[in-house]
Amino acid sequence: MERAALRRRLNWQIATVAELITETPRTRSIALDLPGWAGHRAGQHVDIRLTGEDGYQAQRSYSIASAPEDDRVVLTVERLDDGEVSPFLVDELRTSDELELRGPVGGYFVWEAACGGPLLLVAGGSGVAPFRAMLRHHGASGSAAPVRLLYSARSLGDVIYRDELMRLAENGEIDVRFTLTREQPAGWRGYRRRIDQELLADIAWPPTERPLVYVCGPTNFVETAATALVTLGHEPGRIRLERFGGTGGSA
Amino acid sequence: MRFTRGFHRRSGQDADPARVPPGQYVTNDFPVLSAGPTPHIRLADWTFTLRGLLDTPISWTWDQLRALPNETVTVDIHCVTKWSKLETSWTGVSLDTLLDGVETAADYALAFSDGGYTTNVPLADLTGGKAWVAYEYNGDPLDPVHGGPARLLVPHLYFWKSAKWVRGLELSEAEVPGFWEGYGYHIYGDPWKEQRYAGD
Numbered sequence: 001m002e003r004a005a006l007r008r009r010l011n012w013q014i015a016t017v018a019e020l021i022t023e024t025p026r027t028r029s030i031a032l033d034l035p036g037w038a039g040h041r042a043g044q045h046v047d048i049r050l051t052g053e054d055g056y057q058a059q060r061s062y063s064i065a066s067a068p069e070d071d072r073v074v075l076t077v078e079r080l081d082d083g084e085v086s087p088f089l090v091d092e093l094r095t096s097d098e099l100e101l102r103g104p105v106g107g108y109f110v111w112e113a114a115c116g117g118p119l120l121l122v123a124g125g126s127g128v129a130p131f132r133a134m135l136r137h138h139g140a141s142g143s144a145a146p147v148r149l150l151y152s153a154r155s156l157g158d159v160i161y162r163d164e165l166m167r168l169a170e171n172g173e174i175d176v177r178f179t180l181t182r183e184q185p186a187g188w189r190g191y192r193r194r195i196d197q198e199l200l201a202d203i204a205w206p207p208t209e210r211p212l213v214y215v216c217g218p219t220n221f222v223e224t225a226a227t228a229l230v231t232l233g234h235e236p237g238r239i240r241l242e243r244f245g246g247t248g249g250s251a
Numbered sequence: 252m253r254f255t256r257g258f259h260r261r262s263g264q265d266a267d268p269a270r271v272p273p274g275q276y277v278t279n280d281f282p283v284l285s286a287g288p289t290p291h292i293r294l295a296d297w298t299f300t301l302r303g304l305l306d307t308p309i310s311w312t313w314d315q316l317r318a319l320p321n322e323t324v325t326v327d328i329h330c331v332t333k334w335s336k337l338e339t340s341w342t343g344v345s346l347d348t349l350l351d352g353v354e355t356a357a358d359y360a361l362a363f364s365d366g367g368y369t370t371n372v373p374l375a376d377l378t379g380g381k382a383w384v385a386y387e388y389n390g391d392p393l394d395p396v397h398g399g400p401a402r403l404l405v406p407h408l409y410f411w412k413s414a415k416w417v418r419g420l421e422l423s424e425a426e427v428p429g430f431w432e433g434y435g436y437h438i439y440g441d442p443w444k445e446q447r448y449a450g451d
Contacts, residue, residue, distance in 0.1 A: 008450065009448075009449070009450030009451070010435075010448045010449075010450065010451075014253070047447075049274070050255040050258040051252055051253060051254050051255050051258070052254070052255070052258050052259040052260050053254055053259065054259070054260065055252060056259070056260040057273075057274065058258075058260075058276060059274040059275075059333050060333055061332055061333065084260070084261040084276065088255075088257065088258050092257045092258070093257075094256075097255070097256050097257075098253070098255070098256075099255065100253060100255075105435065105448060106434060106435075107434035107435060108286050108430075108434055109286070219282065219283045219396075222283075223283070223289065223396055226287075226288035226289065227288065227289065229288070230288045236287055236288045236290070236366060237287070237367065239287060239288050240286060240287065241285060241286055241287060241288070243282070243283055243284060243285075244282075
């Protein structure tokens with residue numbers, strides 16, 4: 001009780017859209033000005049609240065894609081065609097628009113430099129968003145923990161933060177592996193299938209090295225990855241999951 | 252009220268607004284939320300145990316639980332991540348049945364699960380036809396992804412209180428925050444009061 005009672009209430013605050021970055025045809029990053037933002041930890045999320053002129057309100061949760069050390073809080077949103085909020089955020093929102101936001105929320109799916117490594121990040125589609133916060137935090141904090149990112153996307157054009165990830169990989173700061181599940185460019189040397197146990201066995205450190213594993217993506221992706229990792233002998237207590245969407249997800 | 256420029260309700264939402272708590276949207280899908288890998292347990296090893304503030308712990312094996320009178324209920328469920336699902340059908344044993352005749356001075360229960368998950372619920376919210384140990388969803392055995400073989404079902408609270416893979420209740424006088432409650436989620440979690448986070 002005491003632990004909970006000491007927490008400050010999460011009040012709604014006004015965020016102003018400072019910049020919009022088209023990441024892929026389906027995703028856009030929203031950089032926000034948030035005066036008085038109390039800070040966050042990499043992996044946490046925020047709630048967004050939209051209000052229509054008739055008073056109708058909708059709330060959604062989005063992972064924070066920026067590091068605690070970054071100047072602005074950034075959210076990366078994927079358009080779900082039958083969605084109510086994501087098409088608005090991806091297609092309609094403009095700079096200087098205001099959004100109501102509260103957070104940060106969540107404390108389990110968090111990586112901080114003090115958590116150490118080796119750190120294995122497994123992303124499906126836009127599930128890469130919280131990992132971008134972790135990767136940037138890893139760099140900004142000067143963490144020496146080795147990092148591997150396995151990123152499953154439909155095609156190269158669907159890879160979010162592609163230039164940034166390529167740069168990190170080229171600098172040798174992290175080890176980035178892609179699997180492209182639907183379409184591969186000519187001469188593609190990466191993986192070309194949905195993740196499975198063999199692929200994870202290829203990429204993950206052996207269980208004896210006790211990697212700290214984070215998996216984020218659509219439900220089926222996360223379930224497949226988590227089951228495979230446990231089967232390979234990784235400790236369930238060192239595998240942290242974040243899922244989105246229903247049981248019919250893709251990517 | 253602060254309007255969001257250009258945002259409006261999507262047409263075709265026909266759910267009865269009186270059944271949708273504030274800040275929730277209705278989904279026909281059945282999303283999944285859990286922090287760790289899905290545990291798999293052999294039914295032969297499964298038990299449901301009441302322990303803590305009572306003279307001796309009480310346990311049921313899987314077969315014993317299944318032999319108890321069950322109920323099929325149709326309820327609306329509300330997840331703190333904003334989705335609500337209406338008219339979901341569950342079969343299981345009422346907590347009234349499991350707690351019947353149990354002498355305890357406890358006011359609170361901490362549900363515990365395979366995989367280490369916990370969540371706290373006042374005992375008063377588990378009795379009076381408000382909570383079940385559910386093992387069927389829509390007439391089928393409960394999928395492990397959704398908490399099978401059995402999960403707690405407390406539909407009047409946010410769904411994180413409906414502990415997946417539940418293995419029992421720890422009864423106590425004082426309220427002990429569970430897993431998400433310890434990470435800043437609301438200690439009680441009434442969706443109609445929008446008690447998502449501590450302080451709400």
